[in-house]
Amino acid sequence: MPDRQHLNGAGWQSPATTANGARPPASRPPTPTLEEPASSASIDYTVVRQLRRRISEQLTAVLRETPNVSHEHRQAEGERIAARVVREHVDALGQAGQPVSLRQETELLDAVAADLFGLGRLQSLLDRRDIVNVHIVGCDNVRIEHIDGHISSGPPVADSDDELVSMCQVLAMRAGATERSLSASKPWLDMQLPDGSRLTVIYQVAVRPYVVIRKHTLIDVTLEDLRDKYGAIDALLYDFLTAAVDAGLNIMIAGLADAGKTTMLRGLSARIPEDEQYITLEESRELGTHRKRRWVMSLEAREGHGARAADGRPAGEVTISDMIPITLRLSVQRIIVGEVRSREIVPMLQAMSTSRGSMCTIHARNARSVIDRIIELALQHGPEMTADLARRMAAGAIDLIVYITVEDETRLGGRKHRHVSEVVEVGGMHDDRMVTTTIFGPGPDGRAVPRHLPDRLRDQLVRVGYDPRVLTGYIQLGDSNHGTWTTPLLSLTRRA
Template sequence: MTQPARLNGHATSAVVPVSAAPFAAKGVELDYTVVRQLHSRVTDKLSQLLTDSANVTAAYRREMAERLGREVIRDYAAGMAHAGRPVSPQEERALLEALVAGMFGAGRLQRLLDDPTITNVHILGCDQVLLHHADGTRSRGEPVADTDDELISMLQVLAMRVAATERQLSESNPELDMQLPDGSRMTVLYKVSPRPIVYLRKHSLFDASLEQLRDHWGMIDLLLYRFLTKALESGANIMIAGLAGSGKTTLLRALARTIPAGEPYITLEESRELGLHEPAGSNWVISLEALQGHGEYDTGGRRRGEKNLHDMMPITQRLGVRRVIVGETRGREIVPMLRAMTVSRGAMCTIHARQAREVMDSIVQLACSYGTDIGAEQALRMAAQGIDLIVYTAVVDERAIGGAEHRFVSHVVEVGGMRDGQVVTTTVFGPGPDGRAVPRHLPERIREDLLDVGYDLRELTAYIEAGPHNRGAWSRELHTRRVRR
């Protein structure tokens, strides 16, 4: 989503030196050997203090750790001053932040997560850190560990402490995909590459509402806002498609937040990403996540304790809810997603696709690749039966040529079942002069359902009749450098 104040500067793809990285320039350089020593002292003291304490809350444990951290750092600073090497207040603060991050956060990764100018991070080994910034530039970051082994140990501890379900990084489980407390995604590869690989993807619009996507970020206009909210209210099954980074998950979250707080629904994910069940107690979301499985393989070739989406789908149909939201369909979850849509109403999911017209092909390819019990024709029939709307999100990234990054909905396609072996579709919204979605045709399959929830189809008619002059209800122009023909 475009934010002119941040994204309209001149952007290049050059990698700048470490000293030019924003957080490195403003931060304090730390000796992490010292941090580890201080960390050990704090944990020892904390363990002694809490030995006889029962039912200690996480907040109390953190409060005690911070107090002990200040004491330990104060003693360390006094010793250094006595040795003629005084520690500045800024260094003391940085040491305390590093201690807290190591005990309750993401360790040396925490500074990257806290920096608002950083969007994504690629890490190759402990010392090759590539930072992707909001303005389109990239820079090299500071090492995140002293050795690769230390990096793996930090990630293993982080996985055990943060993951709500048991997830493990080891030689027998060399892949890790999980959500961090701030909503960022962390993917780790271990042993399958010469050095550990870590990818951090930060979600800057984790809590964005549909109104914010309309009024502030320009991802949808008023017509799309009304149509999509009424479609969801009517029980339409919606698949959101697009390229990576086009805003699919952001739009899915925003749509899901329009579901009334008192209505229970299920989120079903290979690895938890949507975060719709938080904050706890604010809604009735049943959040289910696949279990990785550990130990020996059983006779079926699966690890003991493994629970995938196929296993959990039957139970979702016995929990008394009508909506099932399946997180991004990247692989084997495509089949349970199709099954969910054929037996439920108001289901939603996301899928990768290069273009709106390629969504059905993507569904069939995934289903045939990962579903041993489903063929291409059956997958196509299930998709035509279960999906009501395909919403395609587009991204135009012109930061490399001095422009901005724009994300917007370009298509809303109604799926009308099968006819003569072909999937029948209606382009309800299609690309206007600047590529953003404008009304094209009235829906057919879900027309009666929309009328039942009070949607007035006549508000689309005037725009449809305008033909080439139809520019929808977008409140501001899309300023791109690309010349459209």
Template sequence: MPAPDPWSAKPAPPTVDPQVARELKRRVAIELHQQLAQLTVSQGSEVDRATRRQRGRALIEEAVARWSDAFAQSHGVAPTREQDRALAEAVYDLLFRAGRLQPYLDDPEIENILINGCDDVWISRVHQPLSQVPPVADSDAELIELLQDLARQHGGGERSLNTANPTLALRLEGGMRLQAMTEVTPRPYVAIRRHRVASATLADMVDLGTVDSTIAAFLAAAIRARKNVMITGTQGVGKTSLLRAMAAEIPPDERIGTLESEFELWLHTLGHLRQVVPMEAREGNGERIDGKPAGELTIGELIPAALRMTLSRIIVGEVRSAEVVPMLRVMTNGEGGSMCTLHARGPHMVVDRIAELCLEYGSHMTDALAYRLTANAVDLIVHVAMVDETALGGRRHRFVSHVMEVTGLGEHGRPALNTVFGPRPDLGEPRAVPHTPPNCLDDLRRAGFDAGLLQSGYGSWAAPLSLRIGGAR
């Protein structure tokens, strides 16, 4: 076996002393603040983000050059150009980006970053189990300072992390979502999730194995037929990616509204839809008035205003609490075609999960009313599942396991469910294949769906899903 070519190996990036980077960041931040204050006074308006970063980059280059000269005088040897460049990037990341977290955020193969204190950091890459990586800060206090910097950069309302606000949720550059907790935990804990499929279509979902071409055609017709759809599943299975792909089937000139805790759908930036009103909830500032955080605006409170924006559809990124009631009312009273996602472990738990959230709406809400709202509002439930075999040397399989039609109230006043697509355990197939034609089939046919696709008991899958345990082998 030939020896590896030493010239072809990619050199490791120069190491950076984090204490030096932090000290330079502190100096640059002071000088930048002074320059920006003078510039704001002279031009009579706030300095924009691009100018702030451009000025910061110039100050960083000057600060690194001064430090490099001082290092050469005291040590008798000058840092290399690569070392200076790495230090400048580290200072820039600390000042404007995510500091020592940034390399993990820049790696497109990383799906999750889990931080259990500054020195206990784990990442998961595509189709790989969790692995531990070096610390992202030298102390928990420095980690909290980093999170506070990210909150200030967020620009989406008053978000902070401190004793008064012990939790922080925000979006990062590139659409990643961060959730952090401190004070209520022994150390600061952080979870960062990446949506690897940023602008997917249903055709992309077929390529990824999330759906087959039969389900893709069915869902596309459901959107065109203005069916109200709820996408369910556990965390990290791909609900948002599927929602984004289904939204790509909405006619481009329809006026829609998106409501999210943190922007993740980005339908207003992807270009397909030309009439999108994006709305993001706002956290309170820590003070409480009548038991509510001052300045807070929840998704549920945004929905009434959204209804006055002449929207043909409303899409809620994730229903988590009492906003489920106004969402169901939108689905019931609107033109149809609204969508949302909901956390649920199994498809047959969805109805009770909706009822649980409805009961948070107020004391006048009952199970019977929640069931009636659900039966009147929701047309289809699309459940996404995941089988993770990375610990066995396999991969993560994300796929739609069920598409269920809500057909009105059934026995005991509960919504009746018709399994249109579901798994076939007898064939070793956990993915959704045709089961029972929907009651709304004529509506879908009018929207261009070929009903003959439902005749195959195997769907359009080439073969049953290959799993290391269970399924086809």
């Protein structure tokens, strides 16, 4: 088995260890600082906009003669015109005594193409594989988080804040089948970019436009990967979680923002048999399972626009809460919700109580607060909902809570560590109290180790070939139990 790795930095990287796997002497890396990355040849974006307008005019004239062309044909024709127009511009500069190198011409053509068909100046950030997160405050404050955890600053992404907003509005219009908008009446935007990254925009209610791009470095991930490559789970957790999926248990994945909940959901989903049909519901598509699985039905919420309907909602709005009831008529066993964040928790619990193998993610500060978070969201459903009813619904619908911990030590000169820290069995209600069993709990270094044998779920796990008794020896070790984690957690604040 290859060495385990830990989810360090915003990407998931292997820790440094000595040849025998021991932790090297503690040393603190330099504190991350904002620094300017090495830049390529300077691009005059005033020229880029001028060339883009010229290309757009010529493309419009050409397509006027051949209406109803495909998007692929339109882009191919645009690229042909762009190459010619840029070449003419470069030739003109050469004749004027301002020669342009082949590299500069290529960069200019790429910038024009990105402005015409892509994401403008944002495109260069998306094309870099060393970047995981980008935070933009106004057009000229660009904070880049790299896979290795260090922070750098990037060049301006627009010449003005208004241009940045206009760029994002164009992206919203290009969102595809699911409508998106960014306007004075709706000054925020959340959408998936063509490469699978997530774009979030807020303006007007902020001092300056605020744009966040979150790149997903792990789209095709399995539970084996989370065990062998990234150190999110150990061998005991792997065996237990694979059995949980095989047994059709309803699983809620919890954790803080950026803990790796969506990645864990992808890993669990990859365990579902390829010929099984299931449904994914998301506010903004992130899971990407429909791209690899033929029978996955991927549904995305739709924003409303214009006047409000009789119920007070924007006309045309379709929420996850709206879609869950109809999915129950589609003859599938599993429903997977990318993230439960509002009143859709109630139909989600209703769906879980009548299905097998459904999964979702939810934000929570720790495993013990997950049920409180469920109740808090359920109370938004309406006056007929009570805390006791929400608790009973959760007790009857959820089988397992998998909690993922993220320890961010980047400010200390370290990395981000992500790992499963708890797996809790939900055992129903007894004497008006919810019964839970911590099957895996935090060990000496915070990573999950066996604590108790499953109770209510035991028979379901046994039926798919899992023997819970394998956990017994580790449970008897008590506080000295390290599970089967094979490499140390290289944390600056924990010393196990």
